[in-house]
Amino acid sequence: MITDLTALTREICTIATDAGAFLLQEQQKFQRNDIEYKGLNNLVSYVDKETEKQLVEKLSRLLPEAGFITEEGTTGQEADKNALNWIIDPLDGTANFIHGLPVFSVSIGLAQGSTLLAGVVHDPNRNECFSASQGGGAYCNGNKISVSPATQLGESLIATGFPYYSFEQMQPYLHILESLMKQTHGLRRMGSAAIDLAYVACGRFEAFYEYNLNSWDMAAGVLLVREAGGIVTDFEGGTEFLFRGDVIAGCGVHPELIKAIRAFWK
Numbered sequence: 001m002i003t004d005l006t007a008l009t010r011e012i013c014t015i016a017t018d019a020g021a022f023l024l025q026e027q028q029k030f031q032r033n034d035i036e037y038k039g040l041n042n043l044v045s046y047v048d049k050e051t052e053k054q055l056v057e058k059l060s061r062l063l064p065e066a067g068f069i070t071e072e073g074t075t076g077q078e079a080d081k082n083a084l085n086w087i088i089d090p091l092d093g094t095a096n097f098i099h100g101l102p103v104f105s106v107s108i109g110l111a112q113g114s115t116l117l118a119g120v121v122h123d124p125n126r127n128e129c130f131s132a133s134q135g136g137g138a139y140c141n142g143n144k145i146s147v148s149p150a151t152q153l154g155e156s157l158i159a160t161g162f163p164y165y166s167f168e169q170m171q172p173y174l175h176i177l178e179s180l181m182k183q184t185h186g187l188r189r190m191g192s193a194a195i196d197l198a199y200v201a202c203g204r205f206e207a208f209y210e211y212n213l214n215s216w217d218m219a220a221g222v223l224l225v226r227e228a229g230g231i232v233t234d235f236e237g238g239t240e241f242l243f244r245g246d247v248i249a250g251c252g253v254h255p256e257l258i259k260a261i262r263a264f265w266k
Contacts (some may be wrong), residue, residue: 005118005133008062008110012120013129014060015027019051020124023091023104026050030098045098048072051090055108059086066110071216082113083245087219092121094190107194114242119220121198130198130224138201138228147230148203151252153183153260156206159196162189163212173211175264183260197221198257200249201228207250207257211235215242225249233258235265 002008026047052072059066066165069079069087086108091097093104102125110118123129130145132138140147150156158180163170180187188205190196194206194217201224219242222232231254234241241247248258 002063002117006136009118009120009131009136010074010131011062012059012108012110012118013122013131015055015062016108016120016122017124017129018024018058019055019090019106020122022051022054022125023047023097024108027100032209040222045094047097048091048094049074051106052088055088055090055106056086059088063110069215071214081175084112085112087215087216089216092194092217093190096191099152101191103190103192103195105192105194107216107220109223111219111242111259114239116219116223116226116242119223121136121194121224123195123198128198130201130220131199132220132224132227134223134227136227137222140198140202145202145228147200147225147228147251148206148253149251150206153180153206153253153256155185156253156257157185157204158257159199159205159208160187160189161191161193161196161210161213169211171266172264172266176201176209176261179260179263180257193217194221197249198224200230200251201225203251206253209235209246209248209257209261211246213245213247218242218247222247224248230254235261 052074067079067085068075069085071089089107092107097104106122108120118133199205232249235246
C-alpha cells in the first residue's frame with residue numbers, strides 16, 4: 001500500500017542518482033570490447049546489466065510488493081503488466097554511453113497497470129534529477145517545472161528518435177521529418193527518449209515523438225510531461241502508448257503535431 005507518493009518519489013530520486021554516479025564511474029574505464037549485441041544495432045554492456053541489478057535490489061527493498069518490467073531482464077521473471085510494477089531502464093542511451101557522448105540517463109517509472117504513479121529520470125552528466133508523482137506536479141532538482149507555453153509548430157523545437165533496427169515504417173517517418181523541418185525551428189535526436197521527454201516537461205523542447213519504443217524508454221518521462229502540464233498520446237491520439245510503443249508528447253503544439261504526423265502515418 002502506497003501512502004505517500006511524494007515521499008516515495010524522493011527516495012526513487014536518491015536511488016536513481018546513485019545509479020547515475022555508477023554509470024559515470026564505469027564510463028571512465030569502459031572499453032569497446034565490453035559491448036554485446038542483443039540484435040541489429042541493439043547494444044548492451046555489463047554496465048547496463050550491473051546497474052539494473054543494483055536498481056532492482058534497492059527498489060525491491062523500497063516497495064517489496066511491486067514487480068519489475070526491465071530492459072535487461074535481470075529478474076528472470078515475467079511481469080504481469082496489469083499489476084503494480086517498476087518499469088526501469090538502467091541506461092537509456094547505451095549507444096551514446098559506449099561512444100563517449102554525454103547524453104544518457106537512468107529512467108525509473110512506477111505503474112499500476114498502465115496508470116503511471118511515479119517517475120524519475122536522472123541525467124548524471126548534467127546532474128539533473130527530473131521527478132513526478134501522480135497529481136503531485138513535476139520537478140527538476142526540487143524546482144517545479146512546466147512545459148513550454150508555445151502553441152504553434154512554427155515556434156517549436158521538436159525531439160525525435162531515429163529507427164535503428166525496425167525499418168518497415170522508414171518512408172512515412174522520413175516524410176514526417178521533411179514536413180516538420182519546414183514547419184519548426186528544427187528537430188533534434190538526443191539518443192535518449194527519457195531525456196527527450198524530460199526536456200519536453202521542462203520546456204526545452206516543445207514536443208517529442210517516436211515509434212518502436214519500449215515501456216521502459218518512456219514510463220517515467222511521459223508522467224513528467226503530464227504532470228508538467230503537457231499532453232501525451234499515441235500516434236492515433238489515444239492513450240495506449242505505454243505498451244504499444246508509439247508516442248507523441250508535447251505542450252500546446254500537440255494538436256498541430258499529431259495532425260502533421262497523421263498526414264503520413266497510416
